[in-house]
Amino acid sequence: MRHTNELILASNQGWDERILVCRNGRLVDVFIVITRRYVVLVDTVINPATAAQMVGYAQSYLHEGRQLLVVNTHADYDHCWGNGVFAGPDARWPAPILGSRRCADLIRHPEASGYLHERQEKEPAIFGDVVLVPPTLSFDGSLTIDGGDLTLELFPTPGHTEDHIAIYLPEINTLLAADAAELPFPFARTVEGLPVMRETLAQLAALNPATALYCHAPVTIGPQLLHDNVTYFDRVEQQCRAALKQGLPQDLDDIDDAVDVVALVDLPFEQATPTGPGWQDVDPFYRTTGHAQQIRMMLTWLASAAA
Ligand SMILES: [Zn+2]
Numbered sequence: 001m002r003h004t005n006e007l008i009l010a011s012n013q014g015w016d017e018r019i020l021v022c023r024n025g026r027l028v029d030v031f032i033v034i035t036r037r038y039v040v041l042v043d044t045v046i047n048p049a050t051a052a053q054m055v056g057y058a059q060s061y062l063h064e065g066r067q068l069l070v071v072n073t074h075a076d077y078d079h080c081w082g083n084g085v086f087a088g089p090d091a092r093w094p095a096p097i098l099g100s101r102r103c104a105d106l107i108r109h110p111e112a113s114g115y116l117h118e119r120q121e122k123e124p125a126i127f128g129d130v131v132l133v134p135p136t137l138s139f140d141g142s143l144t145i146d147g148g149d150l151t152l153e154l155f156p157t158p159g160h161t162e163d164h165i166a167i168y169l170p171e172i173n174t175l176l177a178a179d180a181a182e183l184p185f186p187f188a189r190t191v192e193g194l195p196v197m198r199e200t201l202a203q204l205a206a207l208n209p210a211t212a213l214y215c216h217a218p219v220t221i222g223p224q225l226l227h228d229n230v231t232y233f234d235r236v237e238q239q240c241r242a243a244l245k246q247g248l249p250q251d252l253d254d255i256d257d258a259v260d261v262v263a264l265v266d267l268p269f270e271q272a273t274p275t276g277p278g279w280q281d282v283d284p285f286y287r288t289t290g291h292a293q294q295i296r297m298m299l300t301w302l303a304s305a306a307a
């Protein structure tokens with residue numbers, strides 16, 4: 001993935017005008033929600049430069065007593081590495097940053113600074129001035145922001161990462177799913193995270209939102225993606241169960257990296273996903289390696305559940 005410091009405003013394709021979608025190259029979409037009381041930045045992109053452009057798009061709404069608020073959906077670099085412009089020594093636009101307690105823990109963790117230093121060495125022009133700043137207001141469970149006209153319900157949606165939260169706006173039946181759902185599918189980081197992530201997907205699909213926006217999917221893909229993600233993992237499970245029944249080695253260590261698990265469970269990517277608009281552009285990584293990783297994870301999970 002080549003990174004860029006550019007952040008453009010996506011044109012509105014029919015969602016509520018109070019939500020702005022900002023796009024950082026092909027990497028990530030982030031959101032600005034304009035309410036009567038607050039202008040809420042949902043995520044801070046990859047660095048101070050991209051976060052500053054978000055503020056630029058928000059600036060014309062920051063009047064009539066509206067306050068700036070920042071939310072982190074989770075601790076991945078493409079969602080919170082711009083936090084430094086809102087809190088800490090380099091804060092040009094001081095504002096509260098809300099996030100789950102787990103998100104704050106992960107940003108404080110030595111692993112996060114290790115990863116930052118790695119990226120800074122490889123891409124100083126992008127990550128050179130990133131400072132890790134955890135949420136300044138962290139919470140467990142859910143949190144409600146009463147914007148006066150719009151309500152933002154922040155609620156836990158673990159799976160992709162354990163700290164993940166999504167946002168639901170009941171007045172306009174709109175879901176900001178962030179990375180809880182993705183095109184073609186969200187990635188669980190751990191085997192234990194896989195069933196949790198599927199539960200989250202089912203919960204989001206059951207919300208039945210009229211509009212759903214994601215951080216890694218086309219803006220036009222709609223709430224159907226939640227169902228497609230559910231179906232994808234159901235199909236993967238089905239095929240993996242069938243393969244295990246036919247006597248696949250129970251010890252997954254026996255299926256080494258060279259084994260083509262896609263052929264083993266007989267589920268090519270195209271048979272697990274729809275073919276509609278948006279799906280043709282899926283990155284080849286997901287069609288091959290990414291898809292195989294999901295199958296491996298599912299096999300491991302099924303084998304450990306059976307043990
Ligand atoms: Zn992401």
